[in-house]
Amino acid sequence: MNSKRMHADLLARPVRHRQRPLAVACAAALFGLILAGAASAQQAQPQQDQASTPAGAQTAPAAKKANATDKKNKKSENRVSNLDAVVVTGIRASIENSLKAKQNSNDIIEAISAEDIGKLPDASIAESLSRVPGLATQRLNGRANMISIRGLSPDFAGTTLNGREQATVGENRGVEYDQYPSELISGAAIYKTPDASLIGQGLSGTVDLHTIHPLDLPNRAFAVNLRGEHTTNGDLNPGGVGDMGHRASISYIDQFLDHTLGIAVGFAHLDSPIQEKQYQAWWWSVDNGSAGAEQNWGAPHTPGLPDNVISQEGMQLRAQSMRQRRSGLMTVVEWAPGDHYHSTLDLYYSSFGDKTFKNGAQWSSNPWDNVSYSNVGVTPAQPYPVVTSGTISGIAPILQNEYTKEHDKLFSAGWNNQYDFGNGWAATADLSYSSAKKKLHDAYLFTGLAGGAFTNVAFNTPVGNGYPYFSPAVNLADPSTVVFTDPDGYGYNGRQELDHQKDTIKALRLEVSHPLGWIFSDFTLGADYSERTKTKQASVDFAWLNGNGSTQGTYNNHFSAPVNPAYLWAPTSLGYGGIPGILSYDVLAALTNQFYLTQRNGQGDWSRNYSVKEKVPVAYVKLNIDTTLGSVPLTGNVGVQFVRTDQSSTALQTNGDTLVGRISDGAKYNNVLPSLNLVAHLTDRQYLRFGLAKTMARGRIDDEKVATSAGVSKIQDGPAAGQVLWSGSGGNPKLKPYVAVGTDLSYEFYFGKSSYLAVAGFHKNLLNYIYNQTTLDYDFSHYTNDNPTLTPTSKIGSFSRPANGTGGKMDGLELSGALEGGLLASALDGFGAQANFSLTNSSIPTSSISSIPGGPATLPGLSRKVANLALYYEKYGWSVRVAERYRSSFTGEAVALFDQLGYTKVLANKQTDFQLGYAFSEGRWNGLSLLLQVSNLTNTPDKTVQVSGLPNNVQVARPLEYDTWGRTVMLGLNYKL
Numbered sequence: 023m024n025s026k027r028m029h030a031d032l033l034a035r036p037v038r039h040r041q042r043p044l045a046v047a048c049a050a051a052l053f054g055l056i057l058a059g060a061a062s063a064q065q066a067q068p069q070q071d072q073a074s075t076p077a078g079a080q081t082a083p084a085a086k087k088a089n090a091t092d093k094k095n096k097k098s099e100n101r102v103s104n105l106d107a108v109v110v111t112g113i114r115a116s117i118e119n120s121l122k123a124k125q126n127s128n129d130i131i132e133a134i135s136a137e138d139i140g141k142l143p144d145a146s147i148a149e150s151l152s153r154v155p156g157l158a159t160q161r162l163n164g165r166a167n168m169i170s171i172r173g174l175s176p177d178f179a180g181t182t183l184n185g186r187e188q189a190t191v192g193e194n195r196g197v198e199y200d201q202y203p204s205e206l207i208s209g210a211a212i213y214k215t216p217d218a219s220l221i222g223q224g225l226s227g228t229v230d231l232h233t234i235h236p237l238d239l240p241n242r243a244f245a246v247n248l249r250g251e252h253t254t255n256g257d258l259n260p261g262g263v264g265d266m267g268h269r270a271s272i273s274y275i276d277q278f279l280d281h282t283l284g285i286a287v288g289f290a291h292l293d294s295p296i297q298e299k300q301y302q303a304w305w306w307s308v309d310n311g312s313a314g315a316e317q318n319w320g321a322p323h324t325p326g327l328p329d330n331v332i333s334q335e336g337m338q339l340r341a342q343s344m345r346q347r348r349s350g351l352m353t354v355v356e357w358a359p360g361d362h363y364h365s366t367l368d369l370y371y372s373s374f375g376d377k378t379f380k381n382g383a384q385w386s387s388n389p390w391d392n393v394s395y396s397n398v399g400v401t402p403a404q405p406y407p408v409v410t411s412g413t414i415s416g417i418a419p420i421l422q423n424e425y426t427k428e429h430d431k432l433f434s435a436g437w438n439n440q441y442d443f444g445n446g447w448a449a450t451a452d453l454s455y456s457s458a459k460k461k462l463h464d465a466y467l468f469t470g471l472a473g474g475a476f477t478n479v480a481f482n483t484p485v486g487n488g489y490p491y492f493s494p495a496v497n498l499a500d501p502s503t504v505v506f507t508d509p510d511g512y513g514y515n516g517r518q519e520l521d522h523q524k525d526t527i528k529a530l531r532l533e534v535s536h537p538l539g540w541i542f543s544d545f546t547l548g549a550d551y552s553e554r555t556k557t558k559q560a561s562v563d564f565a566w567l568n569g570n571g572s573t574q575g576t577y578n579n580h581f582s583a584p585v586n587p588a589y590l591w592a593p594t595s596l597g598y599g600g601i602p603g604i605l606s607y608d609v610l611a612a613l614t615n616q617f618y619l620t621q622r623n624g625q626g627d628w629s630r631n632y633s634v635k636e637k638v639p640v641a642y643v644k645l646n647i648d649t650t651l652g653s654v655p656l657t658g659n660v661g662v663q664f665v666r667t668d669q670s671s672t673a674l675q676t677n678g679d680t681l682v683g684r685i686s687d688g689a690k691y692n693n694v695l696p697s698l699n700l701v702a703h704l705t706d707r708q709y710l711r712f713g714l715a716k717t718m719a720r721g722r723i724d725d726e727k728v729a730t731s732a733g734v735s736k737i738q739d740g741p742a743a744g745q746v747l748w749s750g751s752g753g754n755p756k757l758k759p760y761v762a763v764g765t766d767l768s769y770e771f772y773f774g775k776s777s778y779l780a781v782a783g784f785h786k787n788l789l790n791y792i793y794n795q796t797t798l799d800y801d802f803s804h805y806t807n808d809n810p811t812l813t814p815t816s817k818i819g820s821f822s823r824p825a826n827g828t829g830g831k832m833d834g835l836e837l838s839g840a841l842e843g844g845l846l847a848s849a850l851d852g853f854g855a856q857a858n859f860s861l862t863n864s865s866i867p868t869s870s871i872s873s874i875p876g877g878p879a880t881l882p883g884l885s886r887k888v889a890n891l892a893l894y895y896e897k898y899g900w901s902v903r904v905a906e907r908y909r910s911s912f913t914g915e916a917v918a919l920f921d922q923l924g925y926t927k928v929l930a931n932k933q934t935d936f937q938l939g940y941a942f943s944e945g946r947w948n949g950l951s952l953l954l955q956v957s958n959l960t961n962t963p964d965k966t967v968q969v970s971g972l973p974n975n976v977q978v979a980r981p982l983e984y985d986t987w988g989r990t991v992m993l994g995l996n997y998k999l
Contacts, residue, residue, distance in 0.1 A: 112137055112941070113896045113903055114854065117776045117840060119209070128646070128658050129217050129699045130713050130766050130782070132156070135209040147207050148199035149935070149957070151229065153890045154212055155782075155838040155858035158909045160883075161931075161964060163296050163344060164987030165957075168196050171212070171227035172784070172834055173862040173884035173912075178719050178760065180224030183231045183434055184368050187222030187552065189458035189525040191374075191430045193724040197229075201372055201432055203290035203350040205247060205271035208234040214784075215713030215766050216697045218644040218661025221531065221550045225719035225760050233368065236275045236284030237356045242999075243275040249953070249994025254961070255297035255987060259343035260591035260606055261379040267294040267345075269992070284356040292348040297341075299598050299986050300382070301489055304336030306970045306980040308406060309389050316389065318973035326395035326412075332978060333387075333395075333409040334483060337490070339599040340382030340422075348374040362442045370434040378426040381594040383498060383604050385417045385479075386510065392416055401485050405976060411482045418476055419498060420509045424466035425609040431459045450548075452531040460523040465613055467516035467565060469605055470509025471496065474580040482600075487929070487965045487981050491600035499593035499603035501585055506567055506616065508579035516565030516617060521630075525556040543648035546661075550640040556723050560630040563619035571618075586616060624679040629752060632673035632727040636720070639666045651702065658700040665693045665718065671755040673729030677808045685804065687728045689756040693718050707773060713766035718759045721792045725824040727753035732805050732821075734814050746812045748802040748819030758826050761790040776854070779839040788829025788881075795825040830881065834862040852897030860888040885912040901939040908932040926982060929965040933958050949998045957990040 119135035132154040148166035152159035159166040160176065168176040176196030181188055190197055213220060213228040220228060251267040271290035277283065308314040311329025315321035327333060353369040387393045399411030436454040443449070471477065483490040496503055508515055533548035570581040589611045593603030644661030670688030674681060697715035704710055720726070730752025737745050768782035800821035807814060838858035843850030864881045892905035910930045936959050941951035968982035
């Protein structure tokens with residue numbers, strides 16, 4: 023049998039009795055039982071391995087045939103029998119279809135399914151994924167965007183669309199799911215155990231998104247969705263973002279030529295505002311006294327500040343307004359002219375753009391800024407009291423106004439052709455292309471008090487998390503007081519950056535399958551070749567006020583000029599932090615007319631110009647298991663992938679801030695990845711699953727770049743004093759992938775119609791991990807020394823870059839379930855609940871992070887506890903759902919000053935969403951449904967903590983960031999024919 027269609031079919035087609043389910047590795051959740059008709063069909067039909075067919079490919083016609091003499095009737099029967107996922111709609115249908123895929127898979131998986139055509143149960147595909155056991159979302163701009171599977175960062179999760187790897191708009195491999203309109207996605211399967219025929223799989227798991235197949239429907243379908251959107255944070259900035267938006271989608275599905283040709287077309291448009299209130303404390307320290315910087319680090323004394331108290335050393339308040347616009351188009355053409363040939367063409371296009379206005383005030387208040395305090399209020403705390411109120415004198419406010427425009431384009435095309443030879447042999451050829459393009463324009467300018475003036479600021483800050491209150495003695499929105507200048511001596515008046523990025527993946531896959539004997543039902547033999555190229559170009563300019571030129575050496579950071587009144591906008595309010603308003607203006611107009619630009623492109627900027635290419639041939643074989651262990655039916659699969667990687671990179675080489683040429687390098691390596699999935703069918707409703715596999719994931723693409731900065735310098739002290747040595751930093755084109763060996767065990771019990779209980783455990787041994795490390799014996803022989811006054815003592819020097827190291831271990835427990843209220847009492851019919859909980863522990867050997875300052879003891883991105891709870895009611899046309907997701911604190915990676923890798927602690931977060939709907943089922947309004955959704959019902963903030971190193975090796979954790987986005991309210995309708 024053909025192994026190609028598997029993943030998309032999991033949510034779209036009934037699965038036969040012993041079709042091996044995809045496995046619930048370490049996760050247990052998503053619920054439902056197969057519809058009664060599908061369940062009886064499973065008992066009657068012969069076994070077929072659906073889990074062995076990668077998404078996006080169509081099952082060979084022979085695999086779908088039933089014995090019948092009339093081809094027309096045979097096709098019609100089989101097509102109609104495959105409609106369970108779309109005929110029944112609503113919340114419970116979504117649960118049932120998801121459970122159908124989970125229960126009937128040979129691998130350990132989770133699944134989500136649309137409630138109806140163009141209608142997922144959440145506001146976005148990312149939010150739906152975040153409710154799956156073992157998955158956690160990372161919010162971007164207040165909305166679910168990136169997905170972590172089992173505590174590993176999004177880079178470790180593979181993402182495919184209809185079974186094909188997707189290009190990305192970022193510099194890493196993690197897919198930004200908001201690029202894929204939820205209205206065009208019919209469902210997704212999340213693989214927690216590998217499958218030998220799954221291409222593009224990740225180290226932590228693989229998310230396969232899929233679109234609908236038109237021949238799965240018995241007849242024409244048409245749906246329209248319209249929703250208005252409102253954000254409760256209001257309109258924070260001028261610029262036209264506003265607080266109202268809308269979403270719209272239209273889907274059309276039809277069949278022609280006696281149900282042998284099917285066409286599906288979907289279009290979705292999003293126009294959405296995002297309003298964010300940001301606060302960040304720059305640093306916390308002790309200034310005066312025996313525990314302070316004054317006596318231990320030689321800092322100036324801070325007048326008015328008590329000894330041995332912790333004070334905030336700086337802050338920033340910013341209001342960000344963003345408008346996202348996205349248009350997505352999906353087209354599927356499916357053709358099955360006879361019993362042997364089946365062809366599908368999938369096309370997907372998305373245009374995504376956003377404009378962002380970010381205006382804020384900031385200042386530094388450390389001892390070296392010569393500030394003083396009065397009326398100081400202190401709150402007791404450990405290890406030292408905390409300054410929470412008072413007045414600071416000598417503050418130089420820095421107002422930064424920023425404009426960002428981004429435009430992304432995604433395109434994916436896949437053509438799948440299958441042929442059944444009629445003698446047991448089936449073959450598949452799949453050709454695909456994916457591209458992602460990104461254009462970014464970012465510009466910001468500084469304003470401050472004219473002539474380098476200072477002001478007093480009264481303050482009141484919370485001991486814990488929350489917004490502060492700051493009251494400057496001057497009006498920061500007054501254009502006669504606040505002018506263009508360089509208030510903190512940065513050495514320039516503004517900055518502009520233009521980025522261009524392109525990522526392409528071309529792939530060809532060939533596969534054959536044939537029945538086998540003994541304990542195997544059939545085997546699959548295949549090969550895949552993909553070629554991925556990602557390029558990035560970045561150009562950076564500094565902005566200088568007209569009349570204050572740096573090129574003549576006359577730059578004066580106190581030189582100032584008023585903002586042209588023609589460019590002034592209404593003030594931006596920072597009232598949530600106590601400041602009633604700050605100056606706001608048209609950044610691009612001012613930049614064009616009141617400034618001139620000079621090319622910056624220092625070493626940190628040149629290093630972002632690079633190209634990385636990966637050529638990856640893959641060969642695989644998989645044998646599907648169908649036997650018994652005593653009296654217990656046993657299904658599953660065993661297989662192996664051989665992966666050859668040829669990676670190379672070309673980039674710019676710099677010596678300090680000087681561009682000296684180009685450099686190329688790369689590596690070739692092989693990986694053998696065996697996998698085993700077993701499913702013991704204890705009863706018709708109970709399953710015991712086992713998975714054992716070796717997996718890999720390549721490093722971040724920007725880690726593989728050869729872009730570097732290197733130079734020579736004379737050592738002044740130490741054992742090497744007097745020598746002229748090389749040093750540098752950059753990427754690592756010879757980087758080997760992350761590698762892990764994982765074991766999974768899962769027990770599942772299905773009961774009722776959409777009820778389910780599961781417990782799963784997993785262990786993952788990370789054999790190879792990637793860290794930033796410094797190598798002392800790096801060979802610089804292929805670098806150019808452009809310093810004529812210094813001759814290197816040796817070609818060997820120190821180089822900092824990503825490198826492979828030992829990864830540590832992970833262990834996890836996942837509990838999940840769903841319950842229909844009608845099973846408890848007839849009065850509860852229509853009510854239901856879903857819940858899941860994940861507990862994950864990890865460790866990293868100390869030797870692996872010895873070179874990382876403040877390196878964590880657990881893997882970055884790992885939340886030890888992740889939980890989801892959803893309560894719903896669906897009956898008489900009404901549907902109500904309240905869902906909450908929780909993620910415990912985790913260590914987040916951050917790039918601190920001077921491009922040093924650092925870490926910050928992200929505090930626990932939970933988000934509650936609400937959905938209310940009504941569907942008309944008869945009369946003139948039949949087909950119409952109304953929907954109200956509220957995302958982030960409780961306006962949950964994002965909070966981080968900063969660990970500050972104080973004198974005498976004392977460390978203290980204090981609030982760092984506190985950001986809120988308000989609630990998003992959507993009201994709309996759906997109409998379906």
